Amino acid sequence: MSAVWVLLILFLYLASLFLVALWGEGRGRTLAQSAHAYAFSLAVYATAWTFFGSVGRAATEGMSFLSIYLGPTLVLLLWPFLHEKLLSLARAHRLTSWADFLYLRFGHDLLGPLAAGFLVVGLLPYLALQLKAIAQAFLFLRGEEEPLTDIALPTALLLALFAILFGTRRLDPSERHQGLVLAVAFESFVKLLALLLVGGVVLWQLGNPFPQVQNRPELLPLLLPPEGLAGYLEWASLVVLSGLAFLFLPRQFHVSVVENTDPQHLRLAAWAFPLYLLLINLPVLPLALFGRLLLPEGNPDLYVLALPLELGNAPLALLAFLGGVSAATAMVVVEGLALSILISNHLLSPLLLRFRALGSLLLWRRISILAVMLLAYLYFRLAGEAYALVAMGLISFVAVAQLAPAGLLGLFWKGATPQGALAGLLGGIVIWAYTLFLPALARSGWLSPFFLEGPHPLLRPEGLLGIRGLDPVTHGFLTSLTLNLALTLGVSLFTRRKPLQEERTGEVEELAALLRRVLGPEAEKAFRRQAHTLPDREAAGLAETLLAGSVGPATAKLLLLSVTREVPPEALREEVEEAARESWELRAYAQALEEARKELAEAYERLKALDQAKDELLAAVSHELKTPLTAVRSLAEILEANPDLPEEERGRFVSLLAKETARLSRLVEEILAYTRFQAGVPLARSPTDLRALAEEALALVEPLARERGITMDSHLAGVQALTDRDRVLQVLLNLLHNALRHARSRVRLELTLTNREALFRVFDDGPGVPPQARARVFEPFQSFSGGTGLGLFLARRLVESLGGRIWLEEGEGASFAFTLPLGVEHEDSGGGR
Amino acid sequence: MKEKAFALFFLALGLFTMPLELFPWAPKGPWGLPTLYLYFFLVWGLVILLAYLLYRKP
Numbered sequence: 095m096s097a098v099w100v101l102l103i104l105f106l107y108l109a110s111l112f113l114v115a116l117w118g119e120g121r122g123r124t125l126a127q128s129a130h131a132y133a134f135s136l137a138v139y140a141t142a143w144t145f146f147g148s149v150g151r152a153a154t155e156g157m158s159f160l161s162i163y164l165g166p167t168l169v170l171l172l173w174p175f176l177h178e179k180l181l182s183l184a185r186a187h188r189l190t191s192w193a194d195f196l197y198l199r200f201g202h203d204l205l206g207p208l209a210a211g212f213l214v215v216g217l218l219p220y221l222a223l224q225l226k227a228i229a230q231a232f233l234f235l236r237g238e239e240e241p242l243t244d245i246a247l248p249t250a251l252l253l254a255l256f257a258i259l260f261g262t263r264r265l266d267p268s269e270r271h272q273g274l275v276l277a278v279a280f281e282s283f284v285k286l287l288a289l290l291l292v293g294g295v296v297l298w299q300l301g302n303p304f305p306q307v308q309n310r311p312e313l314l315p316l317l318l319p320p321e322g323l324a325g326y327l328e329w330a331s332l333v334v335l336s337g338l339a340f341l342f343l344p345r346q347f348h349v350s351v352v353e354n355t356d357p358q359h360l361r362l363a364a365w366a367f368p369l370y371l372l373l374i375n376l377p378v379l380p381l382a383l384f385g386r387l388l389l390p391e392g393n394p395d396l397y398v399l400a401l402p403l404e405l406g407n408a409p410l411a412l413l414a415f416l417g418g419v420s421a422a423t424a425m426v427v428v429e430g431l432a433l434s435i436l437i438s439n440h441l442l443s444p445l446l447l448r449f450r451a452l453g454s455l456l457l458w459r460r461i462s463i464l465a466v467m468l469l470a471y472l473y474f475r476l477a478g479e480a481y482a483l484v485a486m487g488l489i490s491f492v493a494v495a496q497l498a499p500a501g502l503l504g505l506f507w508k509g510a511t512p513q514g515a516l517a518g519l520l521g522g523i524v525i526w527a528y529t530l531f532l533p534a535l536a537r538s539g540w541l542s543p544f545f546l547e548g549p550h551p552l553l554r555p556e557g558l559l560g561i562r563g564l565d566p567v568t569h570g571f572l573t574s575l576t577l578n579l580a581l582t583l584g585v586s587l588f589t590r591r592k593p594l595q596e597e598r599t600g601e602v603e604e605l606a607a608l609l610r611r612v613l614g615p616e617a618e619k620a621f622r623r624q625a626h627t628l629p630d631r632e633a634a635g636l637a638e639t640l641l642a643g644s645v646g647p648a649t650a651k652l653l654l655l656s657v658t659r660e661v662p663p664e665a666l667r668e669e670v671e672e673a674a675r676e677s678w679e680l681r682a683y684a685q686a687l688e689e690a691r692k693e694l695a696e697a698y699e700r701l702k703a704l705d706q707a708k709d710e711l712l713a714a715v716s717h718e719l720k721t722p723l724t725a726v727r728s729l730a731e732i733l734e735a736n737p738d739l740p741e742e743e744r745g746r747f748v749s750l751l752a753k754e755t756a757r758l759s760r761l762v763e764e765i766l767a768y769t770r771f772q773a774g775v776p777l778a779r780s781p782t783d784l785r786a787l788a789e790e791a792l793a794l795v796e797p798l799a800r801e802r803g804i805t806m807d808s809h810l811a812g813v814q815a816l817t818d819r820d821r822v823l824q825v826l827l828n829l830l831h832n833a834l835r836h837a838r839s840r841v842r843l844e845l846t847l848t849n850r851e852a853l854f855r856v857f858d859d860g861p862g863v864p865p866q867a868r869a870r871v872f873e874p875f876q877s878f879s880g881g882t883g884l885g886l887f888l889a890r891r892l893v894e895s896l897g898g899r900i901w902l903e904e905g906e907g908a909s910f911a912f913t914l915p916l917g918v919e920h921e922d923s924g925g926g927r
Numbered sequence: 928m929k930e931k932a933f934a935l936f937f938l939a940l941g942l943f944t945m946p947l948e949l950f951p952w953a954p955k956g957p958w959g960l961p962t963l964y965l966y967f968f969l970v971w972g973l974v975i976l977l978a979y980l981l982y983r984k985p
Contacts, residue, residue, distance in 0.1 A: 160967055164943045167971065171936045171978055174929050305959045317954040317961035319947035330944045365978040372971050379964060 097236045100415065101245070104232070107416055108252050111277050111423070115260045118276030126272035126279075129359040133366040135275050135349045137282035139166060139340055140374055141220075142227030142422035143487040145285055148375065150395035152382035156316035161329055163375055165336030167368040173360045176341065177350060179505060184351045188643030190435050191347055192497050197440075197647045199504040202512035205519070206648055209497060210440035212523055213344055214433055214466070216493025216531075219486045221429055221470035224422035225250055229474070231418050234396050235403075235411060247471055249419075253426045254467040258460045261431040275353050278428060281420035286374050288417025289398070293377020295410055296384055296401050303383040313386055316379075328568045332488075335571050338498045339491040344432035345425065426467070434462040439646025447649050455645060476540075488567045489530045495575060496522035499582040507586075514586030522578030529555050529570035605637040608653060613644055711874060718761055718883070722754040729754070764884040767824065768874075768891075777818045777895070784813040784822070784852050784914070788845050791826035795834060804837050810845040813852045815916045821892045822914065825900075828885040829856040829910050836860030836908060851898070851913040859907045871902055886910075931981055935974070942970040 118126040125131055144162075151159040169176065180195075189195050193213070197206035229246040260274045297303075307313045320329050340346055354360075385397030392400050398418065402410035438459040446455055499522070500515035533555045536545035548554040556566045558573050605625070610618035617640055625633040641650035729751045733744065788810050799806045826843075833841045837858035844855040863871055874887040893900040893912045900912035947963070956962035 157963055157967065161943075164967075164971065167974060168936060168939055168943065171932060171939060171974070174932050302959055304955065304961060308955055314954045317963060318952055319963055321948065326946055326948065329947070333944050361982040364982045365975050368971070368975050368978065372968065372975065376968070 100232060100235050100412070103412060103416065104245075104249070104419060105252075107419060108249070108256075108423070111256060111281070112259075114280045115256070115273035115277040117273075119260070119273035122276055123272050126276035127270075127355045129356070129362040130366070131276055131279040132349075132354065132359040133363040133370070134279035134282040135353065136346070136363055136367045137286070137370050137374075138278050138345055138349055138424045138428050139343070140282070140285065140371065140421060141425040141487070142224050142418050144374065145289060145418045145421040146227055146231070146395045146398055147487065148378045149382045149385065149397045150393075152316070152379050153385050153394035153397060156318065156320075157379070158320060158329060158332065159378060160375060161332035162336045163371040165333045165338070166340035166371065168333070169337040169340050170360075170364045170367060173364050176505075177360050178357055180351050181354055181357045186639070187647075188639050190352055190439065190643065191344055191432065192342055192501050193436055193440050194642070194647055196497070196500055196504065196515060198642075200500070200510075200512035200515050202516055203648060205500075205512065205516055206440040206646070207444075208516070208519060208523075210436040212493065212496070212519075213436060216526075217344070217429060217433060217490050218466075218470055218473050220490035221426060221466070222474035223486050224426050225471055225474045227422050228419055230396065231399055231415050234399050235415055246474060249423070250426070250467040250471045253423055254430065254464045257427045257431045257434070257463050261427070262434075262456060262460050262463065270353055270355060274427070274431070275349065278349065278424045281424040282370070284420040285417045285424075286370060288413050288420070289374055289377055292398055292402060292410060292414045292417070293381055295407065296405065297377070297380055299405055300384055300388075303380050303387065306387055307383055310387070313383065316383070316386075322563075324563045324565070324568075327572070328565045331568045331571050335488070335491050335495055338495040342494045342497045342501060343429075344436060344494075345428040348428055348432040348435075426470075430463050430466045430470075433466050434459050437462045437466070440648065443645045443649040444652070447645075447652055486534070489534055489570075492530055492567065492571045492574060493526055495571065496526060496578055498575070499579045503582055503586070509586055510582065511586045511589045513589040514582045514584070517585040518578045518580075518582030521581040522574045525574035525577050526570060529558065529573055530566065533566065605633055609637060609640060613640065617644075714874065714883070715765060719758070722758040722761070725754045726751060726758070761884075764888060768884060768888055778820070779816050779818055782815050782817050782819045782822065784815055784817075784845055785810045787819060787822055788826060788843060788854070791823055791830060792843060794827060795830045798831070798834055799841065802834060802837075803839070804834055805840045806843070807840070808843040808845075810843070811847055813845060813847050813916075815852055815914055817896055817914055821896055825889045825892050825912065826854065826856075828889040829854075829912075832856075832885050832910070833858035833860075833908065848913075850916055852916065853911060853913050855903075855909060855911045857907060857909045862906065862908045863902060868902060872900070928981070935977055935981060938977075939970075939974040942974065943967075
């Protein structure tokens with residue numbers, strides 16, 4: 095294939111990346127901030143290693159390539175625990191990397207620079223790997239094998255320019271870069287499409303590779319699980335390792351945390367990103383098998399390019415090349431940017447502060463991007479021929495995983511101490527270098543073979559303590575992480591936890607002036623806007639957060655020293671806070687006591703009133719009973735003492751006697767009705783025809799009306815209700831008796847239906863209730879015409895118990911009305927209201 | 928939701944890292960595909976489906 099064409103297409107593709115990024119910063123901003131772009135941007139995880147290397151690994155080691163993608167799937171399932179917490183911390187403290195978090199969490203001056211320096215050293219080979227993939231693919235398409243020409247250098251320089259343009263416009267790296275995110279998402283789409291197309295076309299043209307493999311016994315192990323304990327350990331370790339790498343790789347932190355615009359985007363990413371990984375891995379094994387079948391002498395890492403060429407499909411090979419380039423470039427840009435932020439925040443800015451050159455930090459950040467790219471290129475040129483693609487990537491993964499114990503324990507265990515984190519990280523780094531990095535350099539001939547053998551058989555770098563049979567990466571991962579974790583836990587348990595940070599306070603004016611000097615007038619304005627309502631201590635915290643986002647947490651702390659002072663010592667403040675808390679609790683307790691006392695007093699008053707009412711009731715009942723009883727006794731005594739009374743006189747006395755005993759009997763009945771009611775006899779609801787009930791009541795009082803010469807008339811609508819028939823009848827009788835007692839010539843009963851209620855009215859043409867007595871007409875023993883004084887009182891209680899209400903209407907004569915709900919809803923079975 | 932996320936994580940961890948040698952894996956299974964290949968893509972798909980069902984609604 096013509097080199098000019100390949101070059102032209104390569105640079106056209108890189109130019110399109112610039113355009114996509116520009117669009118993302120302009121009209122495409124909404125798309126760049128969407129959940130889909132976020133999920134696609136996470137696929138920066140899938141590098142050239144995925145695109146070319148996975149097929150290579152599948153062709154030589156079988157299914158183990160899958161483990162690299164199952165780990166991120168597992169980690170993303172835990173986003174409600176991990177990413178959500180990280181996002182809230184990152185927002186509050188403007189974190190830009192795990193190194194920032196370690197410094198913030200543990201406050202140890204060495205942790206940030208150590209983590210940053212180690213990550214740069216550990217990830218440079220990984221960056222070099224991407225440049226190698228581009229160069230190797232380019233050469234392969236040209237039909238050359240050696241030497242690797244310098245296509246990687248202009249590519250690296252272009253990518254550095256891209257990262258500078260779209261990642262370092264401003265000093266604050268915690269701000270979002272929509273253009274960068276959209277370009278990365280675009281590249282993720284391109285590489286997925288390219289690999290699926292290559293796989294689809296190859297399968298379409300060559301058919302199913304699996305039956306063909308059955309005739310090649312040497313290929314069958316590729317379709318079976320790894321053998322023995324060592325094989326299982328390798329598989330399980332790779333799953334865990336890839337999960338940790340996904341969480342701790344600087345570029346993954348950058349896209350998943352720093353560039354996140356909405357935590358809810360993780361809901362989509364939690365399944366969409368694993369789906370992406372599943373899809374991109376679907377064609378890997380078929381391509382690997384076809385490579386082994388058709389190109390037994392070819393480089394397995396280049397099967398993705400070689401198979402389309404073998405089929406004579408040059409455009410497809412070119413698409414595969416672009417897919418590999420997109421995988422490599424996305425990683426190089428984001429990783430380069432993330433490493434430059436690490437370098438500038440933790441290594442450069444403290445130095446620049448010392449030399450009073452902090453104003454040039456943005457320039458130095460741009461220079462560090464260029465330096466990272468050039469160093470990666472240099473590494474590739476020096477060592478590019480020495481490593482297989484996948485081996486170098488895994489060594490970098492193990493390096494990144496060394497942050498896991500301090501990072502995860504720092505997030506979830508309050509007992510983790512700075513000393514523990516530092517000891518664990520140092521121990522992990524030493525073992526990583528001894529078991530993986532130095533042997534790798536020795537293998538490429540840069541170091542003596544001593545670094546492969548070690549000083550003693552028990553200290554062999556790739557078999558510590560005499561371990562045999564483990565893959566070097568698995569061995570290095572397990573030993574370094576075990577020691578790292580043991581040191582972090584052990585040292586934390588035996589050291590004291592210090593206060594996280596010495597809190598400081600300062601004047602807003604001075605803090606604003608500092609922000610203006612370091613970050614410019616925009617940052618000063620933003621600070622003033624937020625700080626004017628804050629107390630001094632919180633304003634100092636806000637200024638530190640703003641500074642930390644731009645110059646790193648360590649430098650921010652140093653800068654603040656000049657314009658702030660210490661707040662009262664922690665112990666003293668704790669005591670003051672404790673005293674304030676106790677005082678508050680005491681006040682709350684006293685208030686609760688006072689409320690309880692008031693409630694008790696009110697309850698006592700209610701009980702006293704009830705007791706008094708009971709006494710009054712007893713007195714009234716006794717009085718009411720005494721009057722007719724006295725009359726009966728007197729009449730009986732008169733009759734007994736005067737047996738010769740004239741017949742007429744005797745008849746009058748007997749009539750009086752009968753009248754008084756009748757009154758006595760009625761009084762006793764009403765008192766019994768009252769006590770039954772007070773005893774809480776439950777309602778007996780049943781469907782009741784109210785008109786029939788009213789007619790029955792009229793029939794019952796008809797003799798009394800006739801005796802008194804009073805005309806009864808009625809107007810009764812047909813109403814059905816679910817109610818207690820006997821209680822309604824009692825109410826009607828009480829009201830009718832009351833009306834008959836006061837009427838001059840006429841009593842009228844009405845029944846109508848209004849608003850889903852039955853409305854009864856009982857009129858009489860008597861003198862009516864005197865105005866001064868209206869308020870007490872429903873009180874017990876308030877009789878104004880010789881009645882018992884319990885009839886209306888009972889009527890009210892009964893009506894209320896049925897969920898209705900009763901009242902005395904205005905107008906001529908007396909008119910009592912009461913309502914009943916058609917279905918009794920608010921009944922009070924006994925107690926009344 | 929956190930409890931379900933945790934349970935799904937452990938289910939996936941168990942499915943992805945179970946001792947594979949305990950089961951007989953044939954190089955040729957249904958549709959001529961190797962059973963190991965089928966197993967991993969099916970359980971991976973299952974985990975993704977469960978994650979989708981768990982996280983799709985806020």
